[in-house]
Amino acid sequence: SIPESSALLIESPAGKVIHTGDLKLDPTPLVGEAWDPGLWGQAAAGGVQALVCDSTNVFSEHPGRSEASLRAPLAELIAGAKGMVAATTFASNVARLKTLAEAGRDAGRSIVLMGRAMQKMVRTAEEAGVLSGFPDTLAPEAARDIPREKLMLIVTGSQGERRAASAQLSQGRFLGLELKAGDLFVFSSKIIPGNERGVIRVMNAYSEMGVDVVAEDDRYHVSGHANRPDLLAVHALVKPRMIVPMHGEHRHLREHARLAEAGGIPAVVAPNGSMVDLSGASPQVVEHVETGRIYRDGSVLIGALDGIVRDRIRLALNGHLAISVIIDEDDTPIEEPWVVALGLPTASASGAPLVEAVEDAVAEVLGRADRRLVASDEKLEREVARVAKQAALETIGRKPEVSVVISRLET
Numbered sequence: 001s002i003p004e005s006s007a008l009l010i011e012s013p014a015g016k017v018i019h020t021g022d023l024k025l026d027p028t029p030l031v032g033e034a035w036d037p038g039l040w041g042q043a044a045a046g047g048v049q050a051l052v053c054d055s056t057n058v059f060s061e062h063p064g065r066s067e068a069s070l071r072a073p074l075a076e077l078i079a080g081a082k083g084m085v086a087a088t089t090f091a092s093n094v095a096r097l098k099t100l101a102e103a104g105r106d107a108g109r110s111i112v113l114m115g116r117a118m119q120k121m122v123r124t125a126e127e128a129g130v131l132s133g134f135p136d137t138l139a140p141e142a143a144r145d146i147p148r149e150k151l152m153l154i155v156t157g158s159q160g161e162r163r164a165a166s167a168q169l170s171q172g173r174f175l176g177l178e179l180k181a182g183d184l185f186v187f188s189s190k191i192i193p194g195n196e197r198g199v200i201r202v203m204n205a206y207s208e209m210g211v212d213v214v215a216e217d218d219r220y221h222v223s224g225h226a227n228r229p230d231l232l233a234v235h236a237l238v239k240p241r242m243i244v245p246m247h248g249e250h251r252h253l254r255e256h257a258r259l260a261e262a263g264g265i266p267a268v269v270a271p272n273g274s275m276v277d278l279s280g281a282s283p284q285v286v287e288h289v290e291t292g293r294i295y296r297d298g299s300v301l302i303g304a305l306d307g308i309v310r311d312r313i314r315l316a317l318n319g320h321l322a323i324s325v326i327i328d329e330d331d332t333p334i335e336e337p338w339v340v341a342l343g344l345p346t347a348s349a350s351g352a353p354l355v356e357a358v359e360d361a362v363a364e365v366l367g368r369a370d371r372r373l374v375a376s377d378e379k380l381e382r383e384v385a386r387v388a389k390q391a392a393l394e395t396i397g398r399k400p401e402v403s404v405v406i407s408r409l410e411t
Contacts, residue, residue: 002092002224003032003130014279015049018238022247023054024223025230028068031095031131037237044238050278051240053231055248055256060227067095070188073219074103077186078152084179085109086153087186088166091117093224094125096188097154101135104152111135112143114165114175115156140175153177158189160198167198170205181210188221193249231256235263242283243267244276311401319344319400321388323362327408331374333366334409339388341400348395361391377406 008019025035057064078085085104089096097118101111113119125131143151157164166185168174179185185206191199203213214220225247226234235243243265245256250271257267266282275287293304302308324338339358347353365387366374373379385402393399 003094003125003128009043012049012278015047015241016044017050017052017278018043018048018240019052019246020054020226020234022056022224023226023230023234025064025226025233026066028066029095030067030098031125040234040237044240048238048240050242050244050283051235051238052244052246053234053256054225055231055245055252056225057223057227058231058245058248058252058256058259060223061229062227063229064225064227065222067099067222070096070099070220070222071103071106074100074186074188075106077214077220078104078109078184079107081107081184082149083183084148084151084153084177085184085186086155086166086169086179087188088155088158089188089221090158091115091121091156094121094131097122098131098134100152100154100188101137104154105135107152109150109152110143110146111137112140112151112153112177113137113155114140114153114169114177118154118156118165140177144176148180148183151177157202158187158199159192159195160200160202162198167202170202170209179206179209179211183211185211185213186220187213187215190216190221190223228259231259232263235260235265240265241281242278244270244278244283246270315343315401318398321358321392321400321402322405323358323384323388323402324405324407325362325366325380325384327374327406329409331371333369333374337362337366337384344392344398344400345396352395354392354395357395358388358391361387380404380406 002022005022007021007023010017010019027034029035087100089100091097104111113122122131122134126134138146153169155165155169157166161167165174169177169179172178187199187203203215206213243257243260245253245260245267248256250269253269253271257269260267268276268283268285270276270283270285273288273291274285275289277284277286290303295302295304295309297308320342321344322340322342326334328334337359339355339362341355341358344354346355348357362384365383369380369383373383381404384404388402389399
């Protein structure tokens with residue numbers, strides 16, 4: 001469903017490798033080139049050593065449906081709506097945006113695109129020649145003068161993103177427009193695993209407003225991935241010596257491997273980070289490399305699992321106490337502990353100062369600490385942090401992150 005997505009044909013000393021990318025067998029895609037089995041047959045001529053293949057819809061038993069099949073049922077749904085209609089899908093799926101806009105036009109409605117990503121995607125696709133014949137649209141401010149029953153909004157936020165247009169409309173007026181009881185909202189998309197909470201939050205908000213919500217209905221959405229029968233068709237067309245399932249959760253990869261092996265094609269389950277040897281008679285995982293998100297922090301690249309991002313989040317959520325303790329050469333605490341609070345309330349609800357409460361608690365534990373505790377930096381740091389967190393909890397109701405700096409004087 002992404003414009004101009006491509007498969008890769010990779011020549012290697014061990015033979016050809018075909019990487020499908022996001023794969024769909026659509027003879028009438030509306031945008032972009034249609035599925036061309038002849039071209040794929042040419043690419044596979046002479047033999048393919050390995051097929052690295054999309055696995056997203058391996059559990060879908062029916063053949064995939066064309067984008068062209070959606071326009072009529074969407075137009076019927078929109079024509080039957082009594083009030084304003086809004087619909088959402090992925091902004092990158094310009095074919096679906098065109099289908100929705102044409103269905104709205106067929107139902108006699110003016111079309112409004114809402115959300116910068118969607119407007120930019122349509123504009124860029126038109127400038128690149130990928131998209132043509134898109135119905136005329138109105139700016140949101142111009143739509144205010146159009147009767148509600150003659151309007152259709154196509155909005156961003158199919159995955160429940162908080163700042164997207166669908167979420168904004170679910171909270172009330174957005175760019176001068178609002179949905180009301182009796183209006184219709186259509187999710188022409190599926191929920192990506194992990195986004196359920198955000199999407200359901202938006203759906204419930206519309207329901208509470210009295211807006212009718214249509215979601216997870218196959219009459220108004222087709223997937224951008226090949227279903228199980230389509231995968232089998234690709235296997236038969238390419239005739240690879242081996243298959244490496246990709247793009248899916250682990251259970252999708254595993255099921256695709258089973259499907260390949262049931263057809264007599266060796267396969268391997270290779271999650272992210274797997275280094276696979278494709279040169280033999282069957283694929284073999286020979287090594288693993290570190291994978292995952294990488295963040296740029298200033299001028300340094302850090303890994304998602306390095307702990308730095310986690311620590312930053314904890315500091316943001318919990319606040320921070322820095323505590324300085326000075327120990328003399330006889331292992332005796334001297335002076336009062338010094339506390340600095342960052343990102344925390346300065347006082348309790350009754351006005352008790354936080355820093356004073358923590359300093360008093362730490363001074364008390366230092367005053368009664370035995371020499372064995374004071375002599376060990378590790379034990380002393382742990383005890384001071386524990387007491388400081390407890391004092392903060394009792395004062396402001398929160399346990400902050402704590403850093404303890406122990407300075408020892410030497411003779």
